[in-house]
Amino acid sequence: IDAYNEPQLIRSSLAAVINEAELFKQQRGRLPVLMEVCGSHTMAFARSGIKQALKNHVTLIAGPGCPVCVTDQSSIDAMIQLAEMPNSIICTFGDMMRVPGSKQSLMDAKTNGCDVRVIYSPIDSIKIAQENPDKEVILLGIGFETTIPLLALAVREAERKSVDNFSIWMTTKLVKPVLEKLVDSQKLLLDGFLLPGHVSVILGEKHFRFLKEFHLSGVISGFEPVQLLSGIHRLLTLSREQKADVINDYTYVVKENGNTAAKAMMNHYLEYHDEDWRGIGKISNSGLVLKSSYSKYDAKKKFEVVQNQPRKTKCRCGEVIQGLITPEECSLFDKACTPNRPIGPCMVSTEGTCAAHYQYMREG
Ligand code: SF4
Numbered sequence: 001i002d003a004y005n006e007p008q009l010i011r012s013s014l015a016a017v018i019n020e021a022e023l024f025k026q027q028r029g030r031l032p033v034l035m036e037v038c039g040s041h042t043m044a045f046a047r048s049g050i051k052q053a054l055k056n057h058v059t060l061i062a063g064p065g066c067p068v069c070v071t072d073q074s075s076i077d078a079m080i081q082l083a084e085m086p087n088s089i090i091c092t093f094g095d096m097m098r099v100p101g102s103k104q105s106l107m108d109a110k111t112n113g114c115d116v117r118v119i120y121s122p123i124d125s126i127k128i129a130q131e132n133p134d135k136e137v138i139l140l141g142i143g144f145e146t147t148i149p150l151l152a153l154a155v156r157e158a159e160r161k162s163v164d165n166f167s168i169w170m171t172t173k174l175v176k177p178v179l180e181k182l183v184d185s186q187k188l189l190l191d192g193f194l195l196p197g198h199v200s201v202i203l204g205e206k207h208f209r210f211l212k213e214f215h216l217s218g219v220i221s222g223f224e225p226v227q228l229l230s231g232i233h234r235l236l237t238l239s240r241e242q243k244a245d246v247i248n249d250y251t252y253v254v255k256e257n258g259n260t261a262a263k264a265m266m267n268h269y270l271e272y273h274d275e276d277w278r279g280i281g282k283i284s285n286s287g288l289v290l291k292s293s294y295s296k297y298d299a300k301k302k303f304e305v306v307q308n309q310p311r312k313t314k315c316r317c318g319e320v321i322q323g324l325i326t327p328e329e330c331s332l333f334d335k336a337c338t339p340n341r342p343i344g345p346c347m348v349s350t351e352g353t354c355a356a357h358y359q360y361m362r363e364g
Contacts, residue, residue, distance in 0.1 A: 004224035013229035020236040021057040033059045033189050034235055035323055038196030039066030039351025046356035048225045061323035064178050065196055066351040067143045068095045069321050072276040073310030075171045076101040081305045082138050083114040090116045091125035092140040099345045102311035122154035129166040138299045141168040146198045148172050149262035152269040155297050167299040170289045175199050177286035183214045188323055192217040192235040197250050204258025205248040215244045222250045269294055279318015315344035320353050327354040
């Protein structure tokens with residue numbers, strides 16, 4: 001990893017990207033436009049200064065790859081209702097705690113006496129369920145393909161250990177359907193995708209070859225500065241040569257077919273479902289839920305929660321996650337909305353675009 005952070009190598013990689021971007025500009029008369037799909041890439045670009053250094057050469061747009069940010073408001077309200085049930089323990093990843101719902105966040109619910117616990121792995125919730133047999137332990141199942149196999153693993157553990165007071169509130173998301181939706185909508189001019197490294201470990205390079213049908217390229221990239229720059233460089237070269245291809249630039253962890261054991265685990269327990277995405281709406285088969293044979297672990301079937309229309313706010317996270325606006329174009333950015341008083345999930349999450357811009361890219 002240290003080799004990818006060597007300053008001289010970063011400088012020469014940056015110069016090579018700028019050179020390639022200039023050639024693109026001469027050919028097309030405009031800057032190249034690339035989308036980084038993954039929230040970890042968004043944060044890495046901002047933290048490393050690469051986004052700022054390329055500002056006048058490449059337009060880098062953040063995409064819908066932050067799991068907290070794409071979770072729709074009504075799901076967050078439903079999670080808070082679950083927390084308010086008298087006998088429940090809610091298990092969640094830390095990022096979800098401060099995401100505002102229509103009236104309050106999970107953190108507020110905890111402050112008000114609800115039992116909401118931050119876990120580091122979905123398996124932790126099985127142990128909590130075993131330790132609290134008189135309570136209903138509900139795991140908030142959010143995440144993309146990196147996390148989904150772990151949710152399936154938790155169900156397997158519950159099954160093996162006969163833990164009946166455990167269930168999952170599934171609102172998982174899949175990368176391919178949302179990318180297809182973005183490309184189909186034609187709201188954005190795009191010259192290629194920097195594809196998510198972590199998700200690709202599970203799905204494999206092959207999974208993303210569908211992009212070629214849209215005459216678009218994708219490069220699977222790691223997260224260190226030189227890896228990010230290499231990914232951009234390869235995308236620019238493909239684009240300038242007017243080729244549509246999918247390249248794996250993260251070969252030491254991403255294989256052609258991904259992690260077949262993790263995919264088998266997902267296939268065994270889960271099935272496709274039409275999911276609601278913040279700001280986008282329902283996308284067909286864009287999430288996974290438990291198969292009916294495992295409905296005893298399905299919190300949506302086990303508990304009655306009324307999903308109301310969420311309260312409207314001026315937050316524009318729905319547009320931020322589609323790359324339609326930058327955080328600075330939201331009138332609340334760095335005014336009413338800051339990391340200390342976030343109004344939308346993109347300012348809360350450690351992978352959120354607004355948080356990345358606030359932390360590393362504010363002017364003045
Ligand atoms: Fe939402 Fe805050 Fe981002 Fe505006 S700045 S889009 S209110 S998270």
